[in-house]
Ligand code: SF4
């Protein structure tokens with residue numbers, strides 16, 4: 001099993017519903033967020049190209065955050081989801097420095113927090129909160145090992161890119177461009 | 178020209194707008210770790226070479242200062258942890274892939290060795306008859322016996338087991354020295370690897386950081402010994418060692434920048450922060466000029482029999498080592514992959 005997400009940059013309007021849904025679902029402390037919207041504008045006027053992306057932990061295949069964790073608090077669970085055990089985390093910040101996407105933060109209680117792909121929802125057969133609220137349905141979630149899952153089907157036909165591939169972490173969030 | 182404007186809606190504390198998870202305590206810890214590695218290495222090296230009678234400050238006083246540095250460094254590290262009550266989790270597992278884990282375990286091994294080392298020289302360092310503080314003598318009386326009639330060897334351990342252990346160590350110091358030398362090198366290299374293991378931070382992600390931080394740690398150690406010793410021969414020896422180490426350091430830095438300039442886009446971008454960009458002045462003034470070049474010139478002048486107060490090049494080198502670590506940790510967090 002290999003959970004992954006595909007996000008359609010052509011459909012995303014940057015409404016931040018996914019951000020709010022995550023904050024509500026996962027009880028994120030005020031001022032923090034596990035997912036966020038990035039807008040990039042490329043080129044010189046008038047040849048401008050705008051891209052809007054919903055970003056979060058990429059649940060990388062090659063996880064530098066897990067590798068550099070001295071206690072094993074950062075770990076990978078079934079399906080390739082990267083999680084943190086608060087009771088094992090000493091808050092040293094290694095994993096935060098190790099993530100090329102700055103996808104982690106220190107929870108006010110001292111341990112490190114990040115996107116969990118809403119594994120508590122997946123276990124109930126639901127989609128992650130961000131995916132389920134998107135008004136433009138621009139996000140696809142599922143198992144890459146299953147050729148019939150939504151994410152496998154859409155990444156098979158559309159052109160995809162991953163962020164900062166050169167950092168070498170094999171991200172599992174695919175942007176449809 | 179192709180331009181790109183990136184706007185992110187994320188505002189996580191200490192992560193945005195620039196990463197600032199590690200502030201002053203980590204560079205301080207790296208500096209003190211490097212300094213301790215230097216001091217312990219020289220103590221061990223002089224012993225292995227059989228020169229422990231000549232380099233008295235190195236073998237007797239150096240390790241005491243090193244121990245203090247390690248303790249303060251560890252406190253700084255602990256202070257930096259956001260979940261410090263759980264720090265013991267570091268010692269429930271050994272993770273070979275994690276430099277933090279390596280460091281925690283290296284310190285765990287080096288501290289007892291360091292203590293044994295200091296213990297084995299205690300009698301030489303502290304003649305009790307000189308001690309004016311009555312209460313210390315009283316406390317000490319729990320574990321030692323004094324004999325004021327023999328000034329050169331005026332006290333001994335009360336318990337036979339301690340005396341036997343001491344005899345055993347003092348009889349042949351070389352095995353302890355070898356273990357210490359190896360661990361000191363591991364500690365010195367580790368202070369660099371802690372940073373270089375992060376592929377997410379382009380400034381840190383280079384193998385040269387290990388040897389570079391080791392060299393820098395050794396040179397701050399040599400500089401401190403140079404300041405502390407009262408013996409002319411010992412001072413000149415460390416002055417010479419320091420000249421060599423500073424030259425190696427300058428070579429490593431040149432090599433490192435050249436490698437980056439010939440590297441991929443992100444590396445060229447990274448090194449531009451030091452060759453014209455944000456960190457150019459801080460780095461060149463504090464590290465290259467004040468911390469390496471000027472002390473190098475002063476020490477060469479001293480060898481040529483000019484009168485130079487040793488404290489000047491010594492402190493400059495220590496300043497350079499400290500500034501180097503602060504700039505590296507700071508800049509490393511500012512420079513990131515753009516996507
Ligand atoms: S995006 Fe960052 S936190 Fe998530 S798995 Fe990759 S390296 Fe780890």
Ligand code: SF4
Pocket residue numbers: 068069070071072073074084088089090091092093094095096111112
């Ligand atoms: S902050 Fe916590 S999860 Fe991150 S590396 Fe340190 S111990 Fe591991």
